[in-house]
Amino acid sequence: MMNSDVHNNKASDFQLLNLASCDMKNLASLFNENKANQQQDVTRYLVFKQQAPHFYSLRKHRIDVKAFEGVTDGEHISINSPMTDSAVEEIDVDFPLARYRAVNRHTIFNLLLALKEQHEYHTLNIRLPLWGIASENELKDIVKLCLVAGADNLVVPFDTDSEKQHQSYTSLVLVLIKRLFVTESCGIIYSGLTSLPAMERIVALSQDELGDKWVEGTFLKFEC
Numbered sequence: 001m002m003n004s005d006v007h008n009n010k011a012s013d014f015q016l017l018n019l020a021s022c023d024m025k026n027l028a029s030l031f032n033e034n035k036a037n038q039q040q041d042v043t044r045y046l047v048f049k050q051q052a053p054h055f056y057s058l059r060k061h062r063i064d065v066k067a068f069e070g071v072t073d074g075e076h077i078s079i080n081s082p083m084t085d086s087a088v089e090e091i092d093v094d095f096p097l098a099r100y101r102a103v104n105r106h107t108i109f110n111l112l113l114a115l116k117e118q119h120e121y122h123t124l125n126i127r128l129p130l131w132g133i134a135s136e137n138e139l140k141d142i143v144k145l146c147l148v149a150g151a152d153n154l155v156v157p158f159d160t161d162s163e164k165q166h167q168s169y170t171s172l173v174l175v176l177i178k179r180l181f182v183t184e185s186c187g188i189i190y191s192g193l194t195s196l197p198a199m200e201r202i203v204a205l206s207q208d209e210l211g212d213k214w215v216e217g218t219f220l221k222f223e224c
Helices: 024-037 097-102 105-118 136-148 160-179 196-210 212-216
Strands: 042-049 052-063 088-094 123-127 153-157 187-191 220-223
Touching: 042 196, 042 212, 097 105, 097 136, 105 123, 105 136, 136 153, 136 160, 153 160, 160 187, 160 196, 187 196, 196 212, 196 220
Parallel strands: 052 088, 088 123, 123 153, 153 187, 187 220
Antiparallel strands: 042 052, 042 220
């Protein structure tokens, strides 16, 4: 997990976000410009430090969900490129929802655990399949599997058109992080948000559930 001193080395104030008059269109434009300009394997995060937005960048390697196909308990997951580059700091993988429903949960746990052990020196981000979730009970079970297997971050895809539903999911994930006592080892990354007010609502929700220290420790991030 990244430590909170990352701001001392990599983060810088993004002044426009500190303006009270900053509107959603400006923020969305800035996010789109960032995506167009950054390298393909670099992800930039927005975090809130002392209630002010900051940016920092990390190199990331994505593992396609197809990598789980045909892998049995205890086997390493085959990936497209060697993970020997010390500059690659994060491994990003989609939770294999279809396989989760086709096999017993113990098999999925072992696959996630093997992935964590295979890349123990990198930060492991697991993307939650919110679009395909059948129920809150299914989401709870998936989140528990990810947390117990050692995920460093849970990635929550967000759609402003379904903000109310996603805030409900967010509350559930926050509660599970608290109940499973992983507040000092697991964070949440939100993707798809480009509205500062929407981000601030997530920050407030996180502060209410997990406290200021969790938010200030860069456990809460927005992917941009």
